[in-house]
Amino acid sequence: MAEPVRADGETLTPEDVARVARENAPVEIPEESREKVRVARERVEEVVESGDPVYGVNTGFGELVDQRIPQDDIERLQLNLVRSHAAGAGRELDREEVRALLLGRLNALVKGYSGVREVVVDHLATMLNEGIHPVVKSRGSLGASGDLAPLAHLALVLVGEGEAKVDGERMDGADALATADLGPLTLRAKEGIALINGTQLTVGLAALAVVDAERAVRAADVAGALTTEVTMGTTAAADDSIAGVRPHPGHAESARNVKRLTADSEVVESHRNCDRVQDAYSIRCLPQVHGAVRDAARHLREAVEIELNSATDNPLIFDADETDPRASGTENAAVLSGGNFHGDPLAMPLDYLTNAMTELAAISERRVDRMVNPNVQEDHLPPFLTEGSGLRSGYMIAQYTAAALLNENRATGRPSMDNTPVSGNQEDHVSMSAQSAFDARAAVENATTVVGIELLCGAQAAEFLPDDLDHGVGTAAAYEAVREVVAPLVEDRPVHEDVERADALVASGLLEERVEDALFESLE
Missing domain, CATH: 1.20.200.10 (Fumarase/aspartase (Central domain))
Structure with missing residues (x-):
């Protein structure tokens, strides 16, 4: 069995991407990276409970940023985001391109600034290791706010929608997940935007x-x-x-x-x-x-070595003590909107x-x-x-x-x-x-x-x-x-x-x- 590639958010190289994309090298997430994911998720939960308006958590997106979303609709907001942004066109990404995309998104999330649950990164790692490859349209990205449309096609499979290929067979997302004993995810606050907001198609291809x-x-x-x-x-x-x-x-x-x-x-x-x-x-x-x-x-x-190991979605979740006090958030969590997706x-x-x-x-x-x-x-x-x-x-x-x-x-x-x-x-x-x-x-x-x-x-x-x-x-x-x-x-x-x-x-x-x-x- 090939030596695993560590998805730790810090050390991924272009050669690692090529090994996973072309040679099916397995992927593993080290415990220290898992802990970062758990800490960031706790901060998101704290923000949600506070009820304060925070972009990407309980507001609309893009031009709709001023639209406040009620607490009961936050999960629906994240699912709607993924569905609506899966608007790609053109040819489908080939197998190695999809694997590079998956690995890049996983490695960005495990840095611990995106606020997703551990189960999300585990699903992504399992998809790579079990050969579940979402059907992703290649055109539609503007490279800001990242590679939105292609990443949304990828995320559809995580929620049991869209399509994927397993051993060359095309099937719907839920059936594809089931081949690895995975169930569709119900996206929580911040998770939809964390999955689709970033430069992972660009950096995977690069x-x-x-x-x-x-x-x-x-x-x-x-x-x-x-x-x-x-x-x-x-x-x-x-x-x-x-x-x-x-x-x-x-x-x-x-x-x-x-x-x-x-x-x-x-x-x-x-x-x-x-x-x-x-x-x-x-x-x-x-x-x-x-x-x-x-x-x-x-x-x-x-540039690629930096980008592969960067947090590129928006907003990002930080320790409140380490950021500008004017940032939105709570006593322990600072939520900063910026442009790392560009x-x-x-x-x-x-x-x-x-x-x-x-x-x-x-x-x-x-x-x-x-x-x-x-x-x-x-x-x-x-x-x-x-x-x-x-x-x-x-x-x-x-x-x-x-x-x-x-x-x-x-x-x-x-x-x-x-x-x-x-x-x-x-x-x-x-x-x-x-x-x-x-x-x-x-x-x-x-x-x-x-x-x-x-x-x-x-x-x-x-x-x-x-x-x-x-x-x-x-x-x-x-x-x-x-x-x-x-x-x-x-x-x-x-x-x-x-x-x-x-x-x-x-x-x-x-x-x-x-x-x-x-x-x-x-x-x-």
């Missing part, structure tokens, strides 16, 4: 995006190093001295990668004293461009990642062109990497696909720059962070495919190197990894199958695993 983006840029270093070899480029541009006088961390890391991947390369050594003075920018500036992409992904990672801390770095992955795809596509284009490729390479070009097209159209994916990334908008006021203009500035997350994930997927195409062409170009020249340690492992899934291209064939296999090699992490194993063995 966590998966940053894991995938970092893998893509590491694979791009591998593909770029192989391209450098097969185009008879030099690795001198990756020298430590160059990185040292412009010390961006990503630059240095990518430069080191190129050097270690091409260590002991007879191909590189074979033309050390050739007449070429400099390589094209797509080869020579690899460390600078890949490095900038690394730094952009690192920026998003920092998605801009994620939306902006997500749009930054979209820009960065577009650049990664752009430089990779240019290296593909240098391998296939007869007007710029080296003399030892045949047009479009195939003998008998003209009769055969080789990998000509693979470069078209790379160009199409690149253009798709370039045409993607930057949602955080937009704003559409809602809720009677009470919510007059929103982040569009969920759309930023969807766009960033799409940009990562496209860039990953482009890198796969470069890797595919690099392996094919290697077939035309002199037989007596060996690759570097890492580039040899990359070549062998490609050849395990794609045979050399001799006669024309449906190239989409080659592209799909190379893409999977990168996206799965298998390429990185094979290369790192080879590099480690070389040190023994």
Whole structure:
């Protein structure tokens, strides 16, 4: 059984999200987090008993904030909130997206500032561990007040409504809960708004995006190093001295990668004293461009790690002694309304990642062109990497696909720059962070495919190197990894199958695993 992931509100990482979302790692809630949940709930109960008007507890929502709700209607208020906000549209979230959403919501609630009962977080944990996946519409979030509509679709299942999938079977919410011996919840004061008010769709998608983006840029270093070899480029541009006088961390890391991947390369050594003075920018500036992409992904990672372990609903429940005395609440409990649900801390770095992955795809596509284009490729390479070009097209159209994916990334908008006021203009500035997350994930997927195409062409170009020249340690492992899934291209064939296999090699992490194993063995 996989090692459990701790939902403690403090230590969740993007890798934890990926493990739960993709590998079905179980989730556990430590006792210290449970105690925080119980204390926060006691404070909510105290506020309810006081009868004082408190937003989210006994008032309306959004524009209806001034509407006072009678004590007898508080539970109905929370149920109505969930039902009315389940207004999403578009495709349904896939399995890993739903699991990321569930985990993010659970981890935010166990921080102990939301005021839900312990049974609520237990239901969420059981749903993850037993594979109960709410059917959630993907569109409808504005990223403030958080990801309301998607989270409401999730919460419907907790109250026995909506739909969920269990082992691929679609069923209504109550039946889905029953598969794990759970009953529908009757939401108490504050629990409806606590469940739907937050950035958990955005941060769940962002966590998966940053894991995938970092893998893509590491694979791009591998593909770029192989391209450098097969185009008879030099690795001198990756020298430590160059990185040292412009010390961006990503630059240095990518430069080191190129050097270690091409260590002991007879191909590189074979033309050390050739007449070429400099390589094209797509080869020579690899460390600078890949490095900038690394730094952009690192920026998003920092934001995601904070957000995963943050309380993002509204209002939040605090110890009265620790807050502004003007806060609403009671002697022991302070209820503060604020804006932690606003998605801009994620939306902006997500749009930054979209820009960065577009650049990664752009430089990779240019290296593909240098391998296939007869007007710029080296003399030892045949047009479009195939003998008998003209009769055969080789990998000509693979470069078209790379160009199409690149253009798709370039045409993607930057949602955080937009704003559409809602809720009677009470919510007059929103982040569009969920759309930023969807766009960033799409940009990562496209860039990953482009890198796969470069890797595919690099392996094919290697077939035309002199037989007596060996690759570097890492580039040899990359070549062998490609050849395990794609045979050399001799006669024309449906190239989409080659592209799909190379893409999977990168996206799965298998390429990185094979290369790192080879590099480690070389040190023994």
